[in-house]
Amino acid sequence: MTEIWNDWLTHHDQLLGGLWVSLRLAFMALLLGLPAGLVLAVGASSRRRVLRGFIVVVIEIGRGTPALVMLQVVYNGIPVTLTGFVCAYIALALTTAAYTSEIIRGGLQSVPGGEIEAGRALGMSSFDVLRDIVIPQGLRIAIPPLMGFCILMFQATSLAFIIAVPELTSQARSIANNTFHYLNLFVIAGVLYAIVTVSASLVTEQVEKKLQRHV
Amino acid sequence: MTTSPALPHDAIVLQNVEKQFGDHVVLNNVSMSVSSGEVVALIGPSGAGKSTLLRCINLLERPTSGSITVEGVTIQVDHSIKAKELAALRSRVGMVFQSFNLFPHLTVLRNISLPQQRVLGRSQAEAEERAMTLLERVGLADKAKQYPGRCSGGQQQRIAIARALALDPKVMLFDEPTSALDPELGLEVLAVMRELADEGMTMVVVTHEMQFARDVSDHVVVMSDGAILEEGKPHEIFASPSQPRTRAFLRAVLDRQ
Numbered sequence: 309m310t311e312i313w314n315d316w317l318t319h320h321d322q323l324l325g326g327l328w329v330s331l332r333l334a335f336m337a338l339l340l341g342l343p344a345g346l347v348l349a350v351g352a353s354s355r356r357r358v359l360r361g362f363i364v365v366v367i368e369i370g371r372g373t374p375a376l377v378m379l380q381v382v383y384n385g386i387p388v389t390l391t392g393f394v395c396a397y398i399a400l401a402l403t404t405a406a407y408t409s410e411i412i413r414g415g416l417q418s419v420p421g422g423e424i425e426a427g428r429a430l431g432m433s434s435f436d437v438l439r440d441i442v443i444p445q446g447l448r449i450a451i452p453p454l455m456g457f458c459i460l461m462f463q464a465t466s467l468a469f470i471i472a473v474p475e476l477t478s479q480a481r482s483i484a485n486n487t488f489h490y491l492n493l494f495v496i497a498g499v500l501y502a503i504v505t506v507s508a509s510l511v512t513e514q515v516e517k518k519l520q521r522h523v
Numbered sequence: 524m525t526t527s528p529a530l531p532h533d534a535i536v537l538q539n540v541e542k543q544f545g546d547h548v549v550l551n552n553v554s555m556s557v558s559s560g561e562v563v564a565l566i567g568p569s570g571a572g573k574s575t576l577l578r579c580i581n582l583l584e585r586p587t588s589g590s591i592t593v594e595g596v597t598i599q600v601d602h603s604i605k606a607k608e609l610a611a612l613r614s615r616v617g618m619v620f621q622s623f624n625l626f627p628h629l630t631v632l633r634n635i636s637l638p639q640q641r642v643l644g645r646s647q648a649e650a651e652e653r654a655m656t657l658l659e660r661v662g663l664a665d666k667a668k669q670y671p672g673r674c675s676g677g678q679q680q681r682i683a684i685a686r687a688l689a690l691d692p693k694v695m696l697f698d699e700p701t702s703a704l705d706p707e708l709g710l711e712v713l714a715v716m717r718e719l720a721d722e723g724m725t726m727v728v729v730t731h732e733m734q735f736a737r738d739v740s741d742h743v744v745v746m747s748d749g750a751i752l753e754e755g756k757p758h759e760i761f762a763s764p765s766q767p768r769t770r771a772f773l774r775a776v777l778d779r780q
């Protein structure tokens with residue numbers, strides 16, 4: 309125990325720096341990936357067959373590709389030189405978009421058809437029906453599972469060590485490579501991840517309760 | 524000579540309307556017309572095609588063939604229909620559903636004001652003023668700030684009527700507006716509809732409320748198996764139906780009530 313504590317005292321600056329990179333990476337990936345997920349979800353619910361088919365293929369490829377593979381495809385595949393952080397951000401955003409589109413599509417589909425029909429009968433355009441009726445209610449239903457996904461995405465930032473992004477896992481590893489205190493450093497990293505994810509889960513629970521109250 | 528708008532004219536004309544779902548013929552060459560200010564009760568056994576016919580009038584359901592004229596504007600269904608024509612048709616035709624279909628995430632006031640802003644381009648202030656006027660008219664001004672989920676079924680249906688009226692439709696369609704309601708809640712909805720009829724609104728009402736059909740409608744249309752079986756004045760249809768199937772239907776409904 310004291311050894312772990314000593315490692316923490318010695319390396320906490322570097323580890324907290326890594327945590328900060330992880331948090332920023334998750335935040336950026338979600339900031340880009342969630343709206344993209346909404347766009348894909350709307351596309352996948354389209355009545356135009358060709359568009360729908362195309363979007364569904366994109367989603368399935370995105371979901372079928374492990375995040376670790378996605379990271380390396382983006383890192384090695386984009387012809388211009390980008391920093392590891394930007395590559396990781398793009399790759400995780402793509403994964404987020406593909407996964408959340410399915411969650412959001414489920415939410416959109418749970419909006420009763422009668423309400424959509426009422427909107428059409430009132431003369432509202434398809435766009436208005438989507439914007440004013442389907443999306444607000446569908447997203448609300450999707451919020452709890454989306455928050456769960458956000459927590460998973462935060463954990464998935466640890467995969468970015470593979471393309472040398474100085475996030476928490478990669479920092480823990482590089483310190484351990486010098487000190488050989490592998491277990492200690494990964495325990496510390498694990499505790500730091502847990503602090504974030506457990507707090508986020510508590511928030512999710514509160515939000516879920518709040519949403520239920522107003523239904 | 525100018526024609527006064529008060530003179531009765533054809534508000535709705537359906538000509539040779541056919542509707543098939545796959546190879547199931549649901550409407551078989553239906554033609555009918557409704558004069559302005561007229562209240563038509565559409566009755567008949569379940570599965571006769573009443574809802575489908577009603578939904579063809581505002582093209583929620585697109586007929587397989589035929590033409591639909593509402594307030595002088597004709598739509599040939601086998602031609603392509605522009606989004607603009609469709610929106611114009613639907614803004615002239617209000618519809619009230621059996622299941623109310625209010626937007627549960629919006630307040631009662633917003634349910635009524637939002638479509639006005641989107642469809643007619645009214646300002647929010649204008650739309651809310653109109654919404655409040657209509658809520659007062661259906662006796663629910665105090666519910667403006669509530670969410671629909673907090674209102675009884677009868678109240679929700681009156682709100683749905685107000686929402687449709689807010690777009691100043693020329694014609695109102697009702698598809699079994701009281702079927703999902705307890706009888707006493709149905710009465711408050713029927714009272715609003717009766718008032719609307721008295722004010723001269725053109726209405727087509729699919730209903731199992733024979734009392735309403737008898738007392739309020741000007742014309743009764745009986746449907747069976749996707750076709751009009753017979754039609755006439757309410758007292759004729761109810762007192763001496765010419766078709767045995769109408770007689771059987773009326774007996775069954777009146778027995779239940």
Ligand SMILES: Nc1ncnc2c1ncn2[C@@H]1O[C@H](COP(=O)(O)OP(=O)(O)O)[C@@H](O)[C@H]1O
Nearest residue numbers: 544547549567568569570571572573574575576
């Ligand atoms: N969307 C649909 N797809 C297939 N069949 C339908 C659809 N809507 C209605 N029908 C069929 O059309 C017939 C008439 O239905 P409907 O118009 O609802 O009758 P009613 O309102 O008189 O009870 C029924 O046989 C019904 O099963």
Ligand SMILES: [Mg+2]
Nearest residue numbers: 573574575699
């Ligand atoms: Mg019906």
